[in-house]
Amino acid sequence: MVSVDELKEKLKVMEPGSAIALKVDVDAYFEMVTAIAEEFPKGREMNLTYATSTIPAETIISILDALEIKRDNIHFIDAVSYMTMGSTGREKGVTFVESPTMLEYIMLKVEYLLKKFPAQENTVILDSINSLAIHNDNRILAEFLHILVSNLRAYDCYSLIISVAEQESEDIDNILAMVCDDFMEVTS
Numbered sequence: 001m002v003s004v005d006e007l008k009e010k011l012k013v014m015e016p017g018s019a020i021a022l023k024v025d026v027d028a029y030f031e032m033v034t035a036i037a038e039e040f041p042k043g044r045e046m047n048l049t050y051a052t053s054t055i056p057a058e059t060i061i062s063i064l065d066a067l068e069i070k071r072d073n074i075h076f077i078d079a080v081s082y083m084t085m086g087s088t089g090r091e092k093g094v095t096f097v098e099s100p101t102m103l104e105y106i107m108l109k110v111e112y113l114l115k116k117f118p119a120q121e122n123t124v125i126l127d128s129i130n131s132l133a134i135h136n137d138n139r140i141l142a143e144f145l146h147i148l149v150s151n152l153r154a155y156d157c158y159s160l161i162i163s164v165a166e167q168e169s170e171d172i173d174n175i176l177a178m179v180c181d182d183f184m185e186v187t188s
Contacts, residue, residue, distance in 0.1 A: 001185045004031045010184065011040045011158075016121065019149045019159035021129075021176035021183045026166050028188035030063060036125060036160060038069045045120040049113045051077040053100040053131040054164075061094075075117060077109045080131070100135040103144040110148070114155055123158040124148075129176065130167040142175045149179045 002010065007022070014020065024032050041048060052060065057076035064071050071093070079097040095113070097105045114122055126132075126148075133141055145161070152159045161180060163172055176183060 001187050004028055004035050007186055008035050008039045014158055016156040017153045019180040021161050021180040022186055023163045023165050024186040028186050032186050034067055047117050047119040048074045048123045049110055050125045051106055052127045053079040054128045056081040057094045075113045100132055107148050124152055125160045127162040129161055129163045129172055133172055138171050145179045
């Protein structure tokens with residue numbers, strides 16, 4: 001287990017093209033998200049692509065804004081809001097996917113944003129694998145993650161795949177172990 005502060009240090013030495021699975025306690029969730037959004041890109045020309053299927057992008061944006069975290073370099077793919085309340089289209093930098101079952105569209109949106117906003121370094125955050133597992137068969141999810149992470153490695157992207165510790169699943173852990181270079185349990 002690592003604390004959020006230890007995670008920040010590990011992210012600093014992360015190699016381009018590597019993938020890390022982050023199993024996070026609910027209590028440390030927002031602290032971890034803000035650390036990734038604020039600390040990891042600090043002093044670097046880095047874009048973050050944040051694909052969410054758990055918490056609407058608008059909620060995450062509100063938290064980042066409340067904490068006065070600059071988000072010019074953060075682009076969201078929201079796969080939960082459209083399904084529940086339609087595309088509000090209010091927030092700049094948010095691309096909607098109709099449903100978390102549309103894994104191919106999530107992958108296409110990630111690739112589109114990487115090409116549309118070129119940067120020296122890119123990070124893709126997938127939040128959360130547990131939510132995607134609710135909406136997709138494990139075999140299809142494993143194939144999606146394998147293809148996504150392989151494509152991101154070709155771009156030398158940093159990949160961070162979040163799972164929630166309170167929704168622990170041996171199947172999810174096994175899928176993540178197959179595609180990720182490192183597996184960290186993050187606590188507050």
